[in-house]
Structure formats: C-alpha cells, structure tokens
Amino acid sequence: MFLYYLRLSALSYRRNPILSSLMVMAVAIGVGAYMVIFTLNFVMGGDPIPQKSDQLFHVQLDSGNPNTQDDPPKQLTYLDATALIQANSAYRETATSKISGILEPEGDGIRPFSIVGRGAFADFFPMFNTPFLYGDGWDQSADRDLQQVAVLTKELNERLFGGADSTGETVRLHGNNFQIVGVLDDWAPVPKFYDINNGAFDGSEEIFIPWNLIIPLDFPRNGNTNCWKTPEAGPDGFLNSECVWIQYWVELRSGDDEAEYLQFLNNYAAQQKEFGRFPREMNNALFNVEEWLMKEEVLPNETKILSALAAMLLAVCLLNTIGLLLSKFLGKSGEIGVRQALGAHKGSLFLQHVIEAGFIGLLGGILGLAIAAAGLEGVKVLLGDNLMITDWIHLNPTVVAITLVLAVLATIFAGFYPIWRACSINPAIHLKTQ
C-alpha cells in the first residue's frame, strides 16, 4: 500500500499544484534556512576527533595571578611544560606551541616565504591520529637528541616538491636545515581543538618540528602569550617567568588514569607552592576535548542567536504548512468519504495522508537542500577570509540526510492536526453533497 499511497500523493499534488507548491516552498524555506545554521554549527561545533575525544585531555595548571579571581590560565609556562614532559607521567603527552619563520626553498623556482609552523613532541602525531601521506612522525629519540627533523603538510609538500614523496629531503627553515621524515595527508580538525587560544577555526600549521628545538634555534613564538608578572630581562628571564604560551595535551586511557594524572598535577603544584609559585588556591584541571570546547565556548554567541532565529522561522513555516495542509485535506473530504464507503478505515486513511504529508515534506526537503546550498555559498561570501572554515562549509552527506529527514518528519508533524480533522468528518455528509 505504501507505493499506492505514494502514487496517490503524486496525483494529489498534480490536482492542486499551486497549493501543494506553496506547501513545498514553505517547508523548503524553513528547512533550508535552518540547515544553513545547522551546517555552520555542525562544522564549528562538531567533535573534531570523535574516535578518542574522551581520551585526550587539555592540561590546566593554575599558576595564575593571586590578585584576580579569573579562571586558571589556558596555557602553561615554559617551566611547567618542561617539568611535565620530563616527568613523563601520561600514556602519551605533548607540549606544543606555534612558531613562525622564513622558509628558503632550494633552487631558483620559489622565493623564500614566511611560514607558520608548530613545535610538538613525537606523541603529537599518534595522539591526534594525524594521517600520513608519506613517511611518519619522528620518534622520541629525535625529541631527546634535538634532531632537526620536520613533518610537512600536504599543501606545503605540493608547493615545495610538487606532491612527490619528499621524505629524506631537507628544507631550510629559519636558517636551519631540517630533514623531512613525514608528509601529512589532509588534516585540519575543526575546531582546531589542540590550540583554540590562537584561533579555533584557523587552518593547520604548515610545518611541524620538535618542540625542544624552538628555544635552542631561537624560533619566534607565534601565538598568544600572557604574563601576570613582568619577566626578568633576557631570554632566561622569559623562560623562567610566569608567562604562559604553551598548550599541553595528554592521552589517558581510563578514568583511573585521569584521576591519577590529576593527582600528579596537584602534587606537582603543591611542590611548586613550596618554591613560592602557584599562589592561588589549588585549581588544576583536565578537560577532555568536548569539555574543553564547551568550556571555552568555541561556538560564537551569534550562531546561538541565529540558531534560535532559524528555529523560529522553521516553526513559522510549519505553521503556514499546517494551514495549507488543513485547506488541502479538508478539500479532499469528499474523496475521504468515498474511500470510507468503499472500505477504508480511519487508520488507513490517516496513513495515506501521513504519506502525502511526508511526500510534500520530501519535496520541500529537496528544494530546501538547494536553498541551504545557496545560503551556505552566501555565508562563505560573507565570511570571506575572516575564518578558515569556509573550505569545510558545504552540504556533506550527513547534513543532506538530516535535511531530508527533518523536512519529512516536520511536515508529517505539521500534518497531524489537518489529517485528524479530515479523517474525523462524517463521510455521509460528503457522499450526498460531493
């Protein structure tokens, strides 16, 4: 009967093309607008590493200003980051920070250019499941022995080596040669959870080098630095200061590990208190990826307001659809009466019209997809280069499926009252007057 009812739905559409098209447009506008906002939220607020977001933890040590009540610093000092690395208390861990430098390609083809990179430890790559096109990340001996190795992104490898396997080659960065050990495949978690302080929707860095090289090779820091106490003069003054500029992530495999590591952090902080540091109440914390994104309110407030507005528009469109469906289905009272006389019970008539409402919803969903696609293109134009997420704003299969399901279910929901009214009418009245 499903196919029969579907065919009746198509015939019913043909009988009242204007009314039916109005309904389809109402659903399409509501769903299309909603899906534009949903897609933005989906891209900006999704879990960037769903396979292990509950095992990766952002480390927060409260070395902050005792004269303020604000949250603990989001980043770590050099003293603390190096101490945690040396303690080696997590299953995997990395200190990481942004750098910049001038890259000097070999040969005359490409002129030197400035580049944004990242210092990290060997664990960075397996912790964050980075995919490799060629080679792999460096190992821990490279961290220990200050080996000048590097991992390139696919884009940088394309630019420097035309996309060929460049492992074993060298690149000259900030006046030093680095041997390439790996080339990443496409990898750009959105939001960029491992460094939301420096732009949650910025693109990935282009080159990765061992973090231990940043200070010896005097790489310029490229990112947010906060100091609540003026550092003493000279490079060592800064390194020994309370300035925070390093992100710190650990991978822990169980709840017990998490409690144990937090205890380790508290013990470390207590020890530092004895040296006169960590003047505030103990307030160290571990946040897994989703908790961290939520705490930092990665989704801008504007998107929440837009979500509410889009939901309201969808509701208004559905209210219109209810009115139009009521008009359409009450106009079919005669046919409903005849079908009842011929043996249809109310349940089958209800089902027939639920499928008809779903059919209209499906058409509305398809048109809504077109509206959503156009809307997203508009959003990209509006955002311009302000956000790096524009490359990821598109209708992926999940969003397409959600749009169609939302349109069908919303229209069926909107149709319940009109269908109930139409199926409740005494058929005898319409059989005489039709």
Add this chain to the structure above:
Amino acid sequence: MLEMKNVRKVFRTDMVETCALDEFSLTVDQGEFVTITGPSGCGKTTFLNIAGLLETHTSGQYLLDGVDVSQLRDYARAKLRNQKIGFIFQSFNLMPDLNLFDNIDVPLRYRGMKSAERKERVDKALDSVGLFARKKHVPAQLSGGQQQRVAIARALVGEPLFLLADEPTGNLDSNTAKGVMALLEEINDSGTTIIMVTHDQSLAEQSKRNIHILDGRISNNTEQTQQKAAAAA
C-alpha cells in the same frame, strides 16, 4: 440478511434535537430489489447511511448478515462495508484523478487482494458494464451514464451481499436512466440484493418491494407483483 429492529436515529445540536428515524423496523432478504421512497427530509438517506454503516444509530438493533453492528468499532465496520456492501451514489463519486481501472480497483485494494486477482476482477467488472476498452480513461472523459456504469462496476467488483443505491439516476436524463435501471435489474436478476432510494415513483414501481417513509417511520411496505413491475418497466 439485513434486519433493523426499532432503529432510532436522533441528530442533536445545542439547540435542536431531530429524530430522523423513529422505531424503524425492516427486514430485507437475499435477492430482493427494494426501493425506498418518501418526501425530502423523511429519513431515506439516513436509513441508507445507517444500512451502509456510514453512520451509527442511536438505539435499536441492526443485524447485517446476522452480525449485530451496534457495538462494532471503525475497523470492523470498514471491513464489513468493504466485504458486504456496494455503494452507488447520485453524483457517481468517482475519483477524478484515477482512471476507470484504478477507480474500480479501490475497494479491492482495501481488501488486501493480490494484484493479479484484482486485475482479473476489475477487467471483468469493466467488461460487464461495457467499458473495458476505456479503462485507461479518466471519469471526466465519460458521459454521466457511463460514469454511473463505472460506479456500478466499482460497487459490484467486490461481490457484495447487497447494493445500496442513493438516487442512482437522479443526475441522468431519462433515456440514460432507463439504461442504468435495466443494468440494476440485470444485476438483481443475477442474485444481488439492491436497496435503492429514489424520488421517482415510476422507478419505484419497477422494484419488487417499495417502502415509503414518512417522518422517519415506514408508512407503507408494499410487495409488488412481477407483472406490475414488468408493466411499469
């Protein structure tokens, strides 16, 4: 086959209470051709709607093929309608979007019949009213008389116990009406019971029994001889 005992139907609004049928008792046996006559508003159509299970009665007893329908719920009433009753309406009530085949197919679909059997039955029904060649046409492409023939085929396709016809010739010219009446008589001769509401006294006289309703009650229940009926025809 159809037995009503002291059936009463009252329509109530906030202000008015109208008794459309009052102490209405009637028995119709298998193979009868009964006409129902009476002035407008006397309760003819109410009787037909109750007999066709399209409306419930307020009190009394209605046995359809031995089943007391008073307490039946919508699903059971729909099933009985589908299997035991065929309807023919004054304004044909064909579905304008469906072609003739699909119109006649409707009751069989609600019966859950297999496609091959439905096709066989619909083709046979169309053939029996002489419209097989036009099975792909839609109702708007037919004359009034042809549309009523399609409606009759639709009523017959499920092989019901009886046909309920509400002014089946009311929208037809006299010649076409005669043709439709002849078809109904032919159907009755083959054993199908027909209960027909009509305003037309000459048509009523062609039936085997005429029941006259006045103010919701049977005022006259006349068995008509075959000769008289034949003469009227």
